[in-house]
Amino acid sequence: MLTWLDANLVSILNGLAIGSLLFILAVGLSLVFGMMDVLNLAHGALFLAGAYLGHLFVGQQAGWASFAGALGVAAVIGALAGGGLSVMTEPLAHRSHLDQALLTLGVALVVAELLSIAFGNDVQSVAAPPGLDGSTVVLGSTYPVYRLVLIGIGALLAVAVHVVIERTRLGLLVRAAVADREMVSALGVDERRVKAAVFGIGSALAMVAGVLGGPIYGARPGLDSTVLILALVVVVIGGLGSVRGALIGALVIGQVESLGRVLLADLASFVLFGALALVLVLRPQGLFGARAQART
Amino acid sequence: MTPRTTADAAPPSATAAPEPPRRLLRAAPMAATVVLLAAAPLFLAPYATTTLSRILVFALLAASLDLLVGITGLPSLGHAAYFGVGAYAAGWITIHLTPAVPVPLLAGAAFGGVAAAATGWFAVRSAGVFFLMLTLAIGEIVRQVAQSWDSVTGGSNGLYGIDLPSVAGAPLGNVGLLHWYVLAGAVLGYAVLRAVAASPFGAVLRGIRDNEPRMRALGYRPYGYKLAAFVIAGSVAGVAGALLAAQQRLVTPSDLGFTTAALALLAVVIGGAGTLWGPCLGAAVVVLVRDALGPTLDGHGPLLLGVVFIAVVYLLPRGAAGVRLRRGPGREQSEQEPT
Amino acid sequence: MTESRSTRILFSRRSVLGMLGTAGVVAAVPGCGSSLGGGGDAGGGGQGGAVKVGLVIPQAGVYAPLGVDMQRGWELYLNQHDGRLGDREVTTVVADEGEGPESGVPAVQRVLQRDRVDVVVGIVNSAVALGAVDAVTSAGKLLVVSNAGAGALTGENRNPLTWRTSFANAQVSSALGDHLAGQNLPGGVYLIAPDYAAGEEALGGFREAFEAGGGRIAGEARTPFGTTQDFQPFLAGIRSSGAAATFCFYAGGEAVSFVQQYDSFGLKQTIPLFGSGFLTEGGVLDAQGAAATGVQTSLHYTTELDNPANTAFIDSYTAANGAAPTVYSVQTYDAAAVLDRAIGQAGDVAGTALSEAMGSLGTIEDSPRGPWTFDGQNPRQTYYLREVRRQGQGYVNAVVADLGEFAQPA
Structure with a gap:
């Protein structure tokens, strides 16, 4: 057991780093869905936009200022984009999931294609900030410092999102809206503004995740759909509309993608969707689904 | 269990079948379309005919998906899996056993149906976005199998060198003959879908779509009906796959991937879910945009596709079929298919 | 469609047949093609034309x-x-x-x-x-x-x-397999590629030439094609195999991620990385940057020839x-x-x-x-061992050795 642990500790650590990034990406998707019933398939395109923003600001010679600048701009643009998406989905509030999914899929295609026109089809890499771009020795293995830092950032953001949702007035409204949307508007709260705020925060987090993920994943066409699928799996496994579910889902998928691929090397291509199918067959509402989302 | 009477089970949209003369009139546009499609190779250049064949294949896939999306209320993101299974089965049998019609078609139908049954029994238990995700997962797993199972599927290179289908020992050696084969298969598959949609069974499916608890209260067990619809749709998608194998003479993992599934869904929404014929029109639009217009945009076809997605959602909430049906008074149930 | 039009179409079968007849005539007119011809036709070429x-x-x-x-x-x-x-x-x-x-x-x-x-x-x-x-x-x-x-x-x-x-995929890698078999690599070579046909062929070509020359395979892995962003789980496998070198086949975005992560997880210093030339060819080399220096590949061309x-x-x-x-x-x-x-x-x-x-x-x-x-019907050509080196502001594939002529392996 000890030797097994010793051999795989780095993979477990790596799963934590990937899980942290996935949490930052997926929490917005989960809240938007839980609250507004909108399945936002443009979420991956926002991540990719963040990655390209990182490439634009940081490129291959990273400085702290440019990295921080990229994060700040990503948050602002992301919030605006989220507000825009909120307005765009407003007329579809009483339509099916399918219509919203198609609309956001259309937005995703347009955004991804515009990015490819702007930045070309070559793979672009993004450097980590100075001091974090090297490697260190953890548990006897070389490990990139930046990924360790990512675990810390993920933990910080998880606490921050938790505080906002559990301790602030906005959080209260969000939780109330997840539980019963009609009741919130009946109480005289402008539900649309709450929705825009949640959409904005979720999208800002997605773009920030894109900048943060840049040094690991780079920026290239096609990355948007890959991360979108990961985020969807996280959200569905964790249960929709729950911050805690998104966190657990992200950590589970981080391990599935990391440790799972080590242990089941021959089935590496199947583990992600296998895990998703298994969870949905056993627990159709996800691991932490608060209630059945049977509305179509 | 047996449904009591269709009249009390069915939602208001499912009216009794019209009397024979009206029915004939209703069938006329369909018959005219088939005649026109059959005549096409006589006056179209080869490439136009090939495009038309490709549209027919995709139209049958879209129509079979419509049985799930529009009539049963099960939006699937993994329907391309059964299309692909049918295509691989038909291709494999053509290469290794016989290209004689109708063997590959039957193989496509059988394997598509079996694959749908094998995955549908647990998929149809979930609903809403969970059904979307579960079908997405199934589609991806099936695609991965196609990619990994080299000895049967040819892996990522695909199953290539598929012989032309042959009738009475003679291969269908030109674009026009191949088109007629595809047309015959597509009409057959479409007829099955129409018959299902128009039957009392189809009325129950619409009832489940509109109000599942009510159907449950009326004594129906939606699970069995949904599963049956899933298998029929999978089987017809398998037929479409068999036609693809004959028309393209190559089957690859991308034929059963997410992109194919999403495009089929787009065709359903563009055309109007629940009408069966609307999605066929939608399929024509999708194939033309992708194959004819896309390449002229300097490789930025996806941009146009994205704009089409957005425009359709806002401008055609009920698809192209809705535009026509909304005009007449008292036609609230636009999804109703003209029987 | 209005009812009167439907009626007309339904009841005038003769006119439909007439239409078919017209179409047949039209098809015979040059320029308005028909799709019922035989297989190939002469096209525009002919003798001496364009x-x-x-x-x-x-x-x-x-x-x-x-x-x-x-x-x-x-x-x-x-x-x-x-x-x-x-x-x-x-x-x-x-x-x-x-x-x-x-x-x-x-x-x-x-x-x-x-x-x-x-x-x-x-x-x-x-x-x-x-x-x-x-x-x-x-x-x-x-x-x-x-x-x-x-x-x-x-x-x-x-x-x-x-x-x-x-x-041919196997041709490129067989040149390298042949070369590495002649080196002293007691720990053997680890093989890794995406789980798709080209990767499989490249590994096969390498394995055959390498083992024919007496080389030992230390282990193999296939990474999910197109969806692998993070190679750490596979890199852990390479490290624990005790291999003396790694041979890989990657292209495009995966080539960038693999080379960068191979470096940042500290494998490049201890287990030299070899690959088919596409690993460091064209735009991907710029994106890989310093992480690619020292990576050696086989290919039939480099700008440095x-x-x-x-x-x-x-x-x-x-x-x-x-x-x-x-x-x-x-x-x-x-x-x-x-x-x-x-x-x-x-x-x-x-x-x-x-x-x-x-x-x-x-x-x-x-x-x-x-x-x-x-x-x-495939080129028999000289393969070169290339090493990524910094040159001015960018990186190039410098020629290290001439590996000899290779054709597609049988």
């Missing part, structure tokens, strides 16, 4: 950068030769291959059926190429593949009308495009070069005549990659 070429390359999607390089190579050759091949005026029809067969095969059908080209050139994706063989050759046309590396294209059961100016043809080629290519050429540019440039000779020799553009001429071309002496000949 020649129409379909250049099928990816213009969208992940392979688009390769398509750009290929088109530049093609156009450079034509510009250097007055837009003529075999002394015939050339019209090039470019079609977008896209990311895979779902767009690539229709593109091939379009240039054949609508544009009626005499020759089809290009194709990056192996599945598209394998699917194109039937369509092109059953129309009696010549197919010149200038990238796709699937072994079957020019393998044992090859089609006589299918030629290739690029490489020192021969007069290559120097002249690089000069005019860079002047025309403002960017250095890649192996993809050279392969398509050479496709134009061999077609030039074959058309001149055959005096015809029919597939069989051209194919016969291709077979008797002998050695192509003035290629930027150095002299090469067709061997079984």
Whole structure:
């Protein structure tokens, strides 16, 4: 057991780093869905936009200022984009999931294609900030410092999102809206503004995740759909509309993608969707689904 | 269990079948379309005919998906899996056993149906976005199998060198003959879908779509009906796959991937879910945009596709079929298919 | 549709038949095609006339950068030769291959059926190429593949009308396997590639040559194709295998991630990385940056080759495009070069005549990659061991050793 642990500790650590990034990406998707019933398939395109923003600001010679600048701009643009998406989905509030999914899929295609026109089809890499771009020795293995830092950032953001949702007035409204949307508007709260705020925060987090993920994943066409699928799996496994579910889902998928691929090397291509199918067959509402989302 | 009477089970949209003369009139546009499609190779250049064949294949896939999306209320993101299974089965049998019609078609139908049954029994238990995700997962797993199972599927290179289908020992050696084969298969598959949609069974499916608890209260067990619809749709998608194998003479993992599934869904929404014929029109639009217009945009076809997605959602909430049906008074149930 | 119109259509079967009759007449009029002809037709070529070429390359999607390089190579050759091949005026029809067969095969059908080209050139994706063989050759046309590396294209059961100016996947890696077998690597070599056909063929070619030379395989892994962003789980496997070196096959985005992570997880210093040349070719090398220095690959071309043809080629290519050429540019440039000779020799553009001429071309002496000949419709060419080195602001694949001539392994 000890030797097994010793051999795989780095993979477990790596799963934590990937899980942290996935949490930052997926929490917005989960809240938007839980609250507004909108399945936002443009979420991956926002991540990719963040990655390209990182490439634009940081490129291959990273400085702290440019990295921080990229994060700040990503948050602002992301919030605006989220507000825009909120307005765009407003007329579809009483339509099916399918219509919203198609609309956001259309937005995703347009955004991804515009990015490819702007930045070309070559793979672009993004450097980590100075001091974090090297490697260190953890548990006897070389490990990139930046990924360790990512675990810390993920933990910080998880606490921050938790505080906002559990301790602030906005959080209260969000939780109330997840539980019963009609009741919130009946109480005289402008539900649309709450929705825009949640959409904005979720999208800002997605773009920030894109900048943060840049040094690991780079920026290239096609990355948007890959991360979108990961985020969807996280959200569905964790249960929709729950911050805690998104966190657990992200950590589970981080391990599935990391440790799972080590242990089941021959089935590496199947583990992600296998895990998703298994969870949905056993627990159709996800691991932490608060209630059945049977509305179509 | 047996449904009591269709009249009390069915939602208001499912009216009794019209009397024979009206029915004939209703069938006329369909018959005219088939005649026109059959005549096409006589006056179209080869490439136009090939495009038309490709549209027919995709139209049958879209129509079979419509049985799930529009009539049963099960939006699937993994329907391309059964299309692909049918295509691989038909291709494999053509290469290794016989290209004689109708063997590959039957193989496509059988394997598509079996694959749908094998995955549908647990998929149809979930609903809403969970059904979307579960079908997405199934589609991806099936695609991965196609990619990994080299000895049967040819892996990522695909199953290539598929012989032309042959009738009475003679291969269908030109674009026009191949088109007629595809047309015959597509009409057959479409007829099955129409018959299902128009039957009392189809009325129950619409009832489940509109109000599942009510159907449950009326004594129906939606699970069995949904599963049956899933298998029929999978089987017809398998037929479409068999036609693809004959028309393209190559089957690859991308034929059963997410992109194919999403495009089929787009065709359903563009055309109007629940009408069966609307999605066929939608399929024509999708194939033309992708194959004819896309390449002229300097490789930025996806941009146009994205704009089409957005425009359709806002401008055609009920698809192209809705535009026509909304005009007449008292036609609230636009999804109703003209029987 | 209104009822009166439906009625008319329903009850006038005779008019429908009449329409069919008209259509039959129309079909006989030249220009308004019919789809009921036989297999191939002569097309626009004929004797001494212009020649129409379909250049099928990816213009969208992940392979688009390769398509750009290929088109530049093609156009450079034509510009250097007055837009003529075999002394015939050339019209090039470019079609977008896209990311895979779902767009690539229709593109091939379009240039054949609508544009009626005499020759089809290009194709990056192996599945598209394998699917194109039937369509092109059953129309009696010549197919010149200038990238796709699937072994079957020019393998044992090859089609006589299918030629290739690029490489076979197993050929590129067998050169390296042969070389590494001669090195002293007591820990053996670890093999890793994506779980798709090209990766499998590349590993197979390496394994065969390496084991034939007495080398030992330390372990193998396949990574999920197209969805692997994070290679750490697989890198852990390489480290624990105790291998003395790693051989890999990656291209595009995966090549960038793999090389960068191989470096940042500290494997590059202890377990040297080798690969098929696409690992560090073209745009991916810029993205890999410093992480790629010291990585060694085998390929039949690098900009650093020192021969007069290559120097002249690089000069005019860079002047025309403002960017250095890649192996993809050279392969398509050479496709134009061999077609030039074959058309001149055959005096015809029919597939069989051209194919016969291709077979008797002998050695192509003035290629930027150095002299090469067709061997079984695929090039027999010199392979080079290349190492990534920093040069000025960028990185290049410097020539370390000449590995000798290799043909497609049987």
